[in-house]
Amino acid sequence: MADEPSTRRRNRLWERAVAFESRCVNKLTGPKQQSTKAYLLRISIELLEEIISHLDLLSQFMFSRTCRAGRILTQKDWKDASLALPESEQTSFWAAVAYKLPNHWVCARCCTLHETDRSDTPRSQQSPPCQQGETLDTLGRSYKLRHTHIELALKFRRLGTNTAYLSELLEPCEYRAYRGAGSWKSGSPNVTIHIPRIVEGRFCLQVIKEFHGYEALHEIRSFRICRHQLFPWWYWGIKDWGVFEKNTEAVWHRPGNVYDGHCQCCPVDYSILRDDDVLRVTLWYDFGTGKSPRDLEWVVHLGDETDIYSNGLYVNVKDHDPGSIRKSFQQSSFNHMVRGVVRGMTLGSRKLCRTAREVMMAYKLG
Known part of the structure; x- marks a missing residue:
């Protein structure tokens, strides 16, 4: 009997919610049409x-967002309720919650949502303290990409919001290192360029590394293109994890030839070319759809923080055709260029017409 008052109160709320939903249906269908109560109600x-x-x-959370009646039946403190879930499920839960929230992103470390900060971009290298260890360190010192940036960029494009911040997240980054400068490290690339782009609903990145003026291949400092391919590769216990080094050596001894390849453990394509005294390495990454910071499509790039070489994560990339990321990115670049040309022609013709009108008006007034 103790629960009877609360039950009656809940029933009254339910009746009011049903009445409210029915009124909404009446407004939408109009007075001439026979309104029918939703099957759920x-x-x-x-x-x-x-x-x-x-x-x-x-x-339950998704149901609570369907209608007022759903909110009444599922009312609870979602943050407290999520604490009962395993950590991996907590992250997935908050990722789903943040999917349509343009001003929030999900933090895998805190298992909650954080508000967006426009100063936080891969180029600015500003990140919350809780994001230590979440940065993709295979891209170099000048570009600190995190899942946060991927999630927000894809969300902004999908929702059509925060266009200014989206432009900053997709801004290319070019870093030049000069020999003799204080920050110069012998064997490092002289030029590093990062070009992010959203391709068919996925966050892709093109990286160009140029090594100028090196007389021998062994002068180049060791660097990684992903968690599974390193130059030079010194851990030979894993099959096919030294393919990138072999291709680089082949290119070095055959100037002018382009060697295309890919990683068999994660979605990465690459091209290598030696032209005169320049060794150019071009990489294409597919970082996925940005739904959760613990999805394998992102974590396979991030790797294992404790021992990335002997215990690195890998995935059998069935959906990755060798060279498909490169082709999709290049097609997107061509489409981007065409749109820019058309936009320039349109703006140019408008400016020409405006100038002509101004000249004619000045002539008439004169």
Whole structure:
């Protein structure tokens, strides 16, 4: 009997929610059409509560966003409720919550949402303290990419919001190192360029590394293109993890020839070319759809923080055709160039017409 008042109150709330939903239907359908109550609202509250009790937390949250009645039946503190989930499921839960929130992103370390900060971009290298260890360190010192940037860029493009911040997240970054400068390290690339782009709903990145004036291949400092390919490769215990070094050596001894390749453990394509005294390495990465910072499509690039060489993560990339990332990115670059040309022609013709009108008006006034 102790629960009877609360049950009556809940039933009254349910009745009010049903009435509210019916009024909304009336407004949408118009007075001339016969409004019908939604099928969901015809079910008794007891049966709906029984159905909801069998849903996982994420499904309950999604149901709570469908209508006012759903919010009444599932009302709870979602943050407290998420604490009962395993850590991996907590991250997936908050990633789903953040999917349509343009001003928030999910933090895998805190298992919660953080507000966006426009000063946080891969080029600015500003990140919250909780994001230590979440940066992709295979891209070099000048470009600190995190899953946060990928999630927000894809979300902004999908929702059509925060266009200024989106432009900053997709801004190319060029870093030049000069011999003799204080920051110069012998064997480093002289030029490093990062070009991010959203291609078919996925966050892709082109990286260009140029090594100028090296007389021998052994003068180049060791560097990684991903968690599985290193130059020079010194850990020969894993099959096919030294292919990049072999291709680089082949290019070095055959100037003018282009060697294309890919990683068999993660979605990365590359091209290597030696032209005169320049060794140019071009890389194309596919970082996925940005849904969760613990999805394998991102973590396979991030790798294992404790021992990336002997215990690196890998994935059997069935959906990655060798060279497909390179081709998609190049096609996107061509389309981007065409749009720029058309836009320039349109703006140019408008400016010409405006100038002509101004000249004619000045002539008439004169």
